[in-house]
Amino acid sequence: MSHQSLITNHQSLxxxxxxxxxxxxxxxxxxxxxxxxxxxIPQKKEExxxxxxxxxxxxxxETIGIIGENGSGKSTLLKIIAGITSPTxxxxxxxxxxGSLIELGAGFHQDLTGRENIYLNGxxxxxxxxxxxxxxxxxxxxADIGEFINQPIRTYSSGxxxxxxxxxxxxLDPEILLLDEILAVGDEEFQYKSAQKIKDFQKMxxxxxxxxxxxxxxxxxxxxxxxxxxxxxxxxxxxxxxINQYFNSVKFNSYNNSSNKKTQHSKNSYxxxxxxxxxxxxxxxxxxxxxxxxxxxxxxxxxxLPKKKLNKLMFGVAIFKQGIYLFxxxxxxxxxxxxxxxxxxxxxxxxxxxxxxxxxxxxxxACIDNQWSNPFDFKENAVSFGVKESYGxxxxxxxxxxxxxxxxx
Numbered sequence: 001m002s003h004q005s006l007i008t009n010h011q012s013l014x015x016x017x018x019x020x021x022x023x024x025x026x027x028x029x030x031x032x033x034x035x036x037x038x039x040x041i042p043q044k045k046e047e048x049x050x051x052x053x054x055x056x057x058x059x060x061x062e063t064i065g066i067i068g069e070n071g072s073g074k075s076t077l078l079k080i081i082a083g084i085t086s087p088t089x090x091x092x093x094x095x096x097x098x099g100s101l102i103e104l105g106a107g108f109h110q111d112l113t114g115r116e117n118i119y120l121n122g123x124x125x126x127x128x129x130x131x132x133x134x135x136x137x138x139x140x141x142x143a144d145i146g147e148f149i150n151q152p153i154r155t156y157s158s159g160x161x162x163x164x165x166x167x168x169x170x171x172l173d174p175e176i177l178l179l180d181e182i183l184a185v186g187d188e189e190f191q192y193k194s195a196q197k198i199k200d201f202q203k204m205x206x207x208x209x210x211x212x213x214x215x216x217x218x219x220x221x222x223x224x225x226x227x228x229x230x231x232x233x234x235x236x237x238x239x240x241x242x243i244n245q246y247f248n249s250v251k252f253n254s255y256n257n258s259s260n261k262k263t264q265h266s267k268n269s270y271x272x273x274x275x276x277x278x279x280x281x282x283x284x285x286x287x288x289x290x291x292x293x294x295x296x297x298x299x300x301x302x303x304x305l306p307k308k309k310l311n312k313l314m315f316g317v318a319i320f321k322q323g324i325y326l327f328x329x330x331x332x333x334x335x336x337x338x339x340x341x342x343x344x345x346x347x348x349x350x351x352x353x354x355x356x357x358x359x360x361x362x363x364x365x366a367c368i369d370n371q372w373s374n375p376f377d378f379k380e381n382a383v384s385f386g387v388k389e390s391y392g393x394x395x396x397x398x399x400x401x402x403x404x405x406x407x408x409x
Contacts, residue, residue: 015095016176016207017058017081022090024051024076024231050076051231053090060095060175063198063208065218065239067246068228074211077228078102078178081209096207097125099174101165114140114149114156114164121168135171142193143167163190170197176207195221215243215372216318216363220325244380274313274366277343278303279382281362286347291386294401298353300383302346302364306335312369317348320361320381321399330370354400357389 026048051073058064066074079085080092082100100107108117118139122132140149143164148156156164169177177198198221201208212218218225218239225242227234235242282299283289292298300317311334318328329348362385365378 014059015057015093016060016062017056017095017209018091018093019054019056019081020091022051022054022077022080022087022092023049024073024080024085025049025088049231051080051087054228054231054233056226056233056236058207058209060207061202061205062224063202063210063222065222065225066209066211066228067213067215067218067225067242068234071230072228073231074228075102075180076231078180078209078211081176082178094176096175097173098176098178099169099172100178101162101169102178102180108153108161108165110154111152113152114143114145117153117164118168122172125172127172139164139167139171142171142197144190159190166190166194170201174206176209177201178209180211181213215246216325216328219243220320240380272307273310273368274307274376275305276302276364276366276377276379276382277305279362279364279379281383281385282347290384291388292353294354294356294387294389294396295352298350300348300362300364302348303343304346304366304377305343306340308335309337309340310335310368314367314370315346316365316367316372318363319355320363321355321358326355326360326399332370352403353387354402355387356396356399356401357387358399359384359386 027046054073054077066077068074076085078100079102080087081094082098082102083094084100084102107121109120112120115136118136119129119132122135123129127135143149143160143166145156145160145163148160149164153161153164166179179198198208208221210218210221222239224236225239226236227242227246235245278301280288280301280303281290281292282301283292284297284299286299286301288301302315302317304315306313312332313335314330314332316328316330319326331346331348333346335344361381362383363378363380364382365372365375367375
């Protein structure tokens with residue numbers, strides 16, 4: 001074996017997923033024959049390329065995201081990696097056992113009980129009954145669906161199906177975990193449990209691939225993101241860089257698609273609606289401030305310039321620590337014609353700052369009618385603030401505080 005071959009083999013072992021020029025084509029019938037005489041006449045078929053020449057190397061232990069507009073090929077790519085479907089062209093190499101939660105109910109037999117489906121899925125992945133017996137209680141406990149574990153899957157709600165599917169996927173010890181948008185179906189408690197489990201997998205050196213439209217969440221979970229558009233790879237780089245690129249492209253396309261003008265617009269045309277000009281942190285007197293005490297009155301001021309009359313204009317605020325999303329809130333307002341072209345100030349007030357000692361960052365955005373995939377303006381890490389340790393907080397641990405009392409009975 002040559003020296004070059006040894007290098008190539010070593011590199012392939014360091015990768016969990018290797019895709020080379022992967023393409024996927026679907027054939028769609030344009031019309032359905034309704035007359036008997038037309039059944040035997042060849043029907044016109046439209047070829048749709050869901051993926052086109054995607055090349056990608058994912059290293060072992062990486063957590064990467066896949067984003068893009070609907071129809072960009074995200075789910076198709078996950079299905080190819082999972083082995084659910086095969087590429088039309090190109091090669092796929094997978095190093096490690098794959099666990100996936102791609103479609104609601106995928107892999108489950110609707111007439112079998114939850115218990116029966118656990119054993120069915122495990123058997124298909126090569127586990128013996130004895131091995132599954134050892135994992136069964138952990139799977140059921142994490143899924144937390146109670147007596148429904150003995151009921152047919154067809155009786156489950158979407159949330160229950162997701163909980164069981166995710167629990168099966170993570171407890172059957174995959175080396176590569178694939179997660180589609182499906183986790184958004186679960187309730188807040190389940191989403192928190194799932195996020196903690198993903199962190200555990202990351203510490204264990206597992207490879208995780210996540211598809212989501214929740215850009216703040218995917219940014220916090222991943223180191224790199226693949227951006228797809230019309231089945232083609234646009235970029236694969238650091239999460240912050242790709243999300244900024246995606247925001248800019250979506251805003252530009254959204255503006256152009258809604259305009260009847262045929263002239264070429266600049267990339268800043270979307271800011272003809274609303275521009276966020278400045279973001280401040282405020283104290284109880286509404287004066288700018290950057291360092292606070294726990295439980296102090298705290299405010300976030302968004303100064304913006306509306307350039308058009310708008311109904312259902314929504315602003316969002318998100319607070320982070322070390323890249324972890326701690327808190328978010330939204331406010332919808334209307335902009336009348338008397339306010340157009342004049343700077344406005346919108347202030348979020350928190351009467352008792354719940355954060356403990358540390359550094360925090362604030363991201364803000366503006367969109368119409370809760371359409372956060374097409375924001376008018378978005379400021380990532382628009383402003384930062386610090387919280388210092390003050391008297392009375394020395395016995396606190398963690399990142400947040402809340403009013404509480406101790407009593408001895």
